[in-house]
Amino acid sequence: MILYKYSPFGLIFMKKDRIKIIILAGGKGNRMQSELPKVLSPLNRKPMIKHLLGNVHESGIDNHPIIIVGFKKELVMKELGDKYHYIVQEEQLGTGHAVNLAKEYLKNKAEHIIVLYGDQPFTSAKTIKKIAEKHLKSKKMITMATIEVPNFKDWRICFSNFSRVVRNKNKRIVKTIEKKDATEKELKIKEVNPCYFCFDAKWLWSNLENVKNNNVQKEYYLPDLIKIATEHKIHIESIKIDAHEALGANTKEELQVLEKFVK
Numbered sequence: 001m002i003l004y005k006y007s008p009f010g011l012i013f014m015k016k017d018r019i020k021i022i023i024l025a026g027g028k029g030n031r032m033q034s035e036l037p038k039v040l041s042p043l044n045r046k047p048m049i050k051h052l053l054g055n056v057h058e059s060g061i062d063n064h065p066i067i068i069v070g071f072k073k074e075l076v077m078k079e080l081g082d083k084y085h086y087i088v089q090e091e092q093l094g095t096g097h098a099v100n101l102a103k104e105y106l107k108n109k110a111e112h113i114i115v116l117y118g119d120q121p122f123t124s125a126k127t128i129k130k131i132a133e134k135h136l137k138s139k140k141m142i143t144m145a146t147i148e149v150p151n152f153k154d155w156r157i158c159f160s161n162f163s164r165v166v167r168n169k170n171k172r173i174v175k176t177i178e179k180k181d182a183t184e185k186e187l188k189i190k191e192v193n194p195c196y197f198c199f200d201a202k203w204l205w206s207n208l209e210n211v212k213n214n215n216v217q218k219e220y221y222l223p224d225l226i227k228i229a230t231e232h233k234i235h236i237e238s239i240k241i242d243a244h245e246a247l248g249a250n251t252k253e254e255l256q257v258l259e260k261f262v263k
Helices: 048-059 073-080 095-100 125-138 154-161 201-210 224-231 252-259
Strands: 002-007 010-015 019-025 066-069 085-088 112-117 142-148 163-167 173-177 191-193 197-200 237-240
Touching: 019 048, 019 095, 019 125, 048 073, 048 112, 048 125, 066 073, 073 085, 095 112, 095 201, 112 125, 112 201, 125 142, 125 197, 125 237, 142 224, 154 252, 173 224, 197 201, 201 224
Parallel strands: 019 066, 019 112, 066 085, 142 237
Antiparallel strands: 002 010, 112 197, 142 191, 142 197, 163 173, 163 191
């Protein structure tokens, strides 16, 4: 099946299953003070992940996304039903590890992979389409979303902990830097990384093997692929999205902030 879609970039060619979406949904959510998996935390009386899934379906990019489940996976699968393909992450070893679990299932089935998060419910259908379209048009190995905020105050305070996006004089991304590793100058950067990515699938699967767990948590982090790409002089494409689309919740207080943005 071949689809043609109109977009701001013109007529976009989309072959069925050319792009697959992976949604990470394996977290425990201990700080929610709840026995529920984090993605099932209610937001306006509906589990967080269902807000995102509604937007994924509206985007038309992938009607059967892959969902990586972990903690109390049975509850997540029962709530969401049989519309999706589930892959189990038995150990919480980081976002890079979670995505890599889908390698065998998706290898040679998809040309490009979008990664989203079940606890970040406001990623819009428009943004999902824009990421996909920009990625196909640019033909780059990585396309990422970034957000730019005027400050890190009020509801935007959560973004102060996001990694900063560092660009050169030509406005190309040269690296992302974690807050704890950033210089005083880098901490003043107001463009940050929400970790929404679209990858060339072959590049992703071959380079995930190079992601290391040399950190305190001993986890494999998906954003480390940015460093690998820039070290190999690979040009990273990007789009800017509205800041509220990157909001997530790890605590009840943060969930209350999200309630203000529910449409």
